[in-house]
Amino acid sequence: MPVFWLIVIVLAIAAAGYFLGRARALSSAGGDIRKLHSLPSYYAWNVAMKVVVPAVGLLIVWLLVQPLYVNNAASRMIPDTQITQGSSRNLMMAEVRRAAEGLDNAVAAGAIDERFARNARADFNDVTQRLKDAGQIVTATITQPVLRAAQRYRVLSATGRMIMAGAVIALALAGLLLGLKESHADFRARNVVEKGIRWLLIAAASIAVLTTIGILLSLIFNTVEFFRLYPARDFFFGTSWAPSFSGRGGSSDLGVIPLLWGTFYISIVALAVAVPIGLFAAVYLSEYASPRIRAVAKPMIEVLAGIPTIVYGLFALLTVGPLLLSVFGDDGLGWMKAGTAVMTAGLVMGIMLIPFVSSLSDDIINAVPQAMRDGSYGLGATKSETIKQVVLPAALPGIVGAILLAASRAIGETMIVVLGAGAAARLSLNPFEAMTTVTAKIVSQLTGDADFASPEALVAFALGMTLFVLTLGLNIFALYIVRKYREQYE
Template sequence: MNTSILLLILALIGTASYLLGTRRAVAMVGASATKMHSRPGYHGSYVLVWAVLPAAFILALWLVISPFVITSSVRAAFPEDIRAQSEAQQSLNYGMVGSIARGLERLTPEEFAAAKADPATLRPLLGSKGVAIAGDPQPYMVEAAETLNTMSAASQVGMVLVVLVVAIGGAVYAMRGIAPRFRARNNVEKVILAALVLASSIAILTTIGIVLSMLTEAIQFFNMVPAHQFFFGTVWDPRFAAAGSTDSAGQFGLIPLLAGTLYIGFVAMLVAVPVGLFSAIYMAEYASPRFRSVAKPLLEVLAGIPTIVYGFFALTTVGPFLRDISSQINGLATGDYTNFIQAQSVITAGFVMGIMLIPYVSSLSDDIITAVPGTMRDGSLGLGATRSETVKKVILPAALPGIVGAILMTASRAIGETMIVVLAAGVAARLQLNPFEPMTTVTVKIVSQLTGDLEFTSPQTLVAFALGITLFAITLCLNIYALYIVRKYREQYE
């Protein structure tokens, strides 16, 4: 039975359990609902929980553990000389066994008997059935494939039986516990609370997992390259080594990448903050409701455009435009039409990234400004202040902590951008201040170091994890500082 069908049956059992539990609770007290501690719906939910949750947990556990048990059992039955091979070769052999097993399911009993007697005929036979295998199957592979199919079928049947028995048994157990004074609501709310705690813990556990996965590889890198050379080095020249080599030749200076990241992010914020903040002030304080209902969604559409599209826009439109206009300006001034702005430059990437960040600044600032109580506006206007004076002297000071927090969060978004920088700023790791020349960022080098055939034994590859953990620390500090600013200076309004 397919797992999807089993989940559908489990959902039907849960629905039936809810209805039967509700009906049983109503039947116990008749029309006197006041005799019950909990409403009938809570009793039905209690039965549903016992029918679905234990069975779903066993199903998930079975789906996770069963493949490992079957794989280890099949590989343990390989001949001695095959088990003596490397792990990679054994994995390759098991992959062929899996392909053969899928093909055997499509053969008739006569074809299967013939193929088992002569494995050399199996490859063209499986090819005619639409199953391709990489090499000629060995006799032990056919036997292992047959064992794999048998164990998989037995596991599937056992899973279905166990899940259905647990679901029905749980429903029966819960039905027997229904009574007029039974605290069904308390039990259901405990389950809901546990689900909420689990959901809120997922983000924390995911963050911890990301940090640990990067940290373990970064520690290996720092065992090969001293930390001070990485954090304080001014030259980036990794010099890729051959596959399997642990040669640490090259220079892994972080400073050029960090400078490019901050420089491009700074240019982007110079574009995004004024435009986004002024648009938020206009929509919150001056725009009519009709105009706001149209302009705000249109502005926020920019946030939904994929960053690769912004990268193409920078590469094909903004970069060439700035290059050509710089050539015209230089020609009018000196007679030499040489361009002084490169198509791939800091200003190109920063300008396009700033456009992308406008809706972040605008939307967050608009929500913060509109949260300022209307009584403050009315009081200022009642004292004779104009609308512009009210905005400058009352609204913005009151909303400033939130706006600063929004800007810092937007800055952390700018620091983590990749695709726009790849296409608009180039990949040259340079330490310079000219905004018209190419630079690169930490994220671009993470991508380049992890592109191609990967061997996680050389510092040339492991440096990507050191860059990743550094970028994570920078963005985390920005977000924490933004929250600190908001909480410390936020005014409390009734």
């Protein structure tokens, strides 16, 4: 049964329980609401919660655990002798899943029947020929162990889905019966519902924390595995980036310094564009613009933050790059050889960061007490002198925090760099040369059928861990400054 319809069934049972619980509670009180401990709606929600929470909880756990069990069971059917050089068990399991999908499509198309697809004793050549006739052979290297593992994969997945549907529906019905049993006048339904809602809120608040912990643990484990295969000294102090997937890393140079240099160089160019424009826009909107102009201009500036980064990347590739090339290229000053360069990505990224600087700086400037402005005016200062000597110094900690937050956003940007800056990892001061960043190389190292046991694939996690530490430090520092500033004027 599809998960969607399973959820619909659980919600239907919960809806029925809601009305039945309310009616049963009122019936136990003889229709007099004053004899109930809680309002009728609390009895209704008590039944609905006892149906939904356990059933959905079991569904989530089952969906997380079943793929691990099925993959493990199917993986055990592939002997180590079948894993050829340059491959891995993970890649073999990808073949198994594709073969299982081909069997599903063949059964759905009527090319083979379900019993034949499940038959582990069916002739290998017969099965593969039928799959070829149905156009469902997705790999020319399918072997008998892969096909048998795919059949086992399908059987376990289908059986698991069937058991999951039955268990979830049974648990929902059990919750319905329990909730209806509790729906009597003396039951403290309000206390139970409010306690349940509190635990649901705690669980929702914990998702972000648990997700962060999961991401961090994934980075740590894979980074440790990478440093078992590749020297940490060569990674952190190497000045050459030249991965090679031949020889399992023996001929690869995986120095992170060129990538960090490209990351910081492009970010500096972006901040050089975003900070002056964003700060001047914030000063104008907060100090000079009329309410009518501010009501139109500020939302228009903030629209820039909602544009997808892939659109910015295409803008850099198709518009900004050729424009800079026409001015600084061979037909102009001769400084630029191609449209992809640090300057191209930096300019477009700076445009993207303008709302991050202007919006937060505007809020911070507006938080400066009006009494400070009035005192400056009372001493004879002009408006511009007041802004320069009173408002901006008072707002400086918050503005610095806004700039640091924009910097952390720039460091983590990917698509603009991929399309606008090129893919060359080099140490250079020329802003009209192509360079790349940490995020761009993470994408390139994990693209395709990479062997995750090799240093060239695991290095992506080491790069991610390095980037995580850098951005986390910037975010903590920025939030510290902003909070300290806000406490000063609250």
